[in-house]
Amino acid sequence: MNIVILAAGQGKRMRSSLPKVLQPLAGRPLLAHVIALARATAHACGRAARIVVVVGHGAEAVRAAFAADPELHFVVQEPQRGTGHAVQQALPLLDAALPTLVLYGDVPLLRVPTLAGLIDAASRDPDAALGVLTVHVADPAGYGRILRDAAGHVRGIVEERDASADERRITEINTGILFAPTAGLGRWLAGLSSDNAQGEYYLTDVVAAARAEAYPIVSSPAADADETLGVNSKAQLAQLERIAQRRHAAALLELGATLADPDRIDVRGTLQLGSDVRIDVGCVFEGHVSLADGAQIGPYCVLRDSSIGARTVVQAFSHLDGATVGAEAIIGPYARLRPGARLDDEVHIGNFVEVKASHLERGTKANHLAYVGDAHVGPRSNIGAGTIFANYDGANKHRSEVGANVHVGSNSVLVAPVQVGDGATIGAGSTVSGTVAGGKLTVARAKAVTIEGWRRAAKKTG
Numbered sequence: 001m002n003i004v005i006l007a008a009g010q011g012k013r014m015r016s017s018l019p020k021v022l023q024p025l026a027g028r029p030l031l032a033h034v035i036a037l038a039r040a041t042a043h044a045c046g047r048a049a050r051i052v053v054v055v056g057h058g059a060e061a062v063r064a065a066f067a068a069d070p071e072l073h074f075v076v077q078e079p080q081r082g083t084g085h086a087v088q089q090a091l092p093l094l095d096a097a098l099p100t101l102v103l104y105g106d107v108p109l110l111r112v113p114t115l116a117g118l119i120d121a122a123s124r125d126p127d128a129a130l131g132v133l134t135v136h137v138a139d140p141a142g143y144g145r146i147l148r149d150a151a152g153h154v155r156g157i158v159e160e161r162d163a164s165a166d167e168r169r170i171t172e173i174n175t176g177i178l179f180a181p182t183a184g185l186g187r188w189l190a191g192l193s194s195d196n197a198q199g200e201y202y203l204t205d206v207v208a209a210a211r212a213e214a215y216p217i218v219s220s221p222a223a224d225a226d227e228t229l230g231v232n233s234k235a236q237l238a239q240l241e242r243i244a245q246r247r248h249a250a251a252l253l254e255l256g257a258t259l260a261d262p263d264r265i266d267v268r269g270t271l272q273l274g275s276d277v278r279i280d281v282g283c284v285f286e287g288h289v290s291l292a293d294g295a296q297i298g299p300y301c302v303l304r305d306s307s308i309g310a311r312t313v314v315q316a317f318s319h320l321d322g323a324t325v326g327a328e329a330i331i332g333p334y335a336r337l338r339p340g341a342r343l344d345d346e347v348h349i350g351n352f353v354e355v356k357a358s359h360l361e362r363g364t365k366a367n368h369l370a371y372v373g374d375a376h377v378g379p380r381s382n383i384g385a386g387t388i389f390a391n392y393d394g395a396n397k398h399r400s401e402v403g404a405n406v407h408v409g410s411n412s413v414l415v416a417p418v419q420v421g422d423g424a425t426i427g428a429g430s431t432v433s434g435t436v437a438g439g440k441l442t443v444a445r446a447k448a449v450t451i452e453g454w455r456r457a458a459k460k461t462g
Contacts, residue, residue, distance in 0.1 A: 001047045001119075002094040002182060003038045006086045007031055007105030008056025008077040013233040019058030021105035022065055023237055026244040027268025027286055029065060030231060033108035035072070041101070041115040050098075052090045053105070056080045082200025083176065084192045091186050099128065100182045102203065106231045107176070109243060114227055115177070118220040122179045129216035130184070132157075132207060133177035135228050136221070143173035144204050146219065154217045157204040161197035174204055175228040184215060252279075260299075274310065298332065306337070309345065323355075326362070344379075357397075358389075361404070373397075374416065378404035384428065386411035403438060 011020025021031035035051065042049035055062045056077040063074055073093050077086045087102060094100055101119065103110075114133070122131025132154060134146050140160075145167050147156040157174045158167050188209035192201040210217055222228050231237050248271070249262035257277045259265055264281040271285045274293035283297050287305035291297065294311040298318070306320040314320065315332035322339030325331060329347045340357035343349065347360045350367035358372045361379040366372060368385035374397050375389050387408050391397050398416035402408075406420050409428030420426070421438020430444040 002100040010057035083203035084201035121220040131179035145170040146172040156208040375400040377402040381406040384410035
């Protein structure tokens with residue numbers, strides 16, 4: 001089937017230089033949600049999808065945002081003269097032998113069963129029918145109203161600006177979503193008029209055109225009004241963000257996760273869970289994150305594109321980005337794992353410790369105020385408080401190799417490239433480079449000297 005996504009609007013009320021359909025919702029642009037919905041719906045209905053996105057304001061930015069998706073087709077609406085005019089621009093790219101589903105790039109929360117129900121309702125008629133998605137709302141202000149005849153059949157849609165007082169009291173509204181035979185859609189669009197309050201060509205007018213031909217029209221209701229909400233302002237975007245996050249929380253609870261407060265979690269990507277996972281308040285998950293069986297995430301942590309092993313504990317206020325952590329490890333509080341951090345089972349990373357592009361083997365610990373960068377540290381080693389790996393010479397990064405069962409004393413500096421042998425001990429306060437012998441104590445610090453007769457400078461008086 002054809003799927004047309006209208007994404008040409010400027011979104012002036014967003015007060016943003018970013019095109020409206022690129023505004024982020026749950027970590028992805030609004031339009032990305034709609035494209036994913038379109039594909040999922042086609043798959044659920046057993047149909048192939050040809051997706052045409054109608055762009056206008058910020059067209060180049062929108063194209064660029066989806067440049068990696070070769071299956072999308074774009075067409076520009078310029079000038080923007082209403083929704084009917086927008087669909088007209090897409091017609092040359094559609095297969096006239098297939099029906100067309102029309103979606104909106106700023107309506108991201110629709111569910112697949114809702115659209116599948118619309119498609120099914122419109123497809124039951126042997127000659128096909130024009131299907132319209134409707135919804136009942138408590139406050140219909142601002143929306144087009146569904147007009148029905150005495151038998152309950154849809155006879156048209158009236159926009160609020162053009163509605164009478166009686167029509168404005170109707171609570172069944174048009175969502176703008178429709179499913180139509182493409183040949184008929186093209187015919188009805190060709191007959192549209194811009195004789196209305198906005199001087200635009202309304203897509204909704206195709207309903208009256210179809211009725212004038214005595215063409216069968218069916219409506220399908222959306223059970224949840226939240227699904228059909230659009231975005232025209234930052235306030236509405238925030239409203240939809242909360243709805244999306246409540247959906248995420250409900251899905252996590254259904255999977256068996258324990259959430260300290262379902263209203264205080266943000267999933268801005270995908271979160272894969274094992275069993276008996278516990279997540280405290282204020283946590284943010286971005287990109288793709290996986291939490292294995294029994295993992296515990298403390299309050300106010302941020303995890304991005306990271307994998308956490310079974311029964312590992314990530315304590316409060318820790319930030320993990322591009323990290324892989326094994327089982328039964330302890331991270332934090334206030335730890336930072338940067339891209340390329342690979343921690344094996346039972347590794348301990350404590351408060352104010354940063355790890356970047358480094359592999360720490362099983363049982364290794366860095367519990368306080370340390371930086372481990374561009375390094376490989378063997379199993380059961382200990383990195384003392386205040387220790388840093390000096391990996392950058394001002395132009396290039398250099399790697400360090402630290403063996404098994406190494407003890408690095410507090411406040412040490414390992415100047416890369418450095419190789420530390422198995423079982424080595426580096427005395428506190430040492431600065432080492434090159435090769436450090438295994439199984440021995442290495443101390444590299446200046447000898448303490450006391451200067452007799454020295455006096456501290458005093459402030460001048462008078």
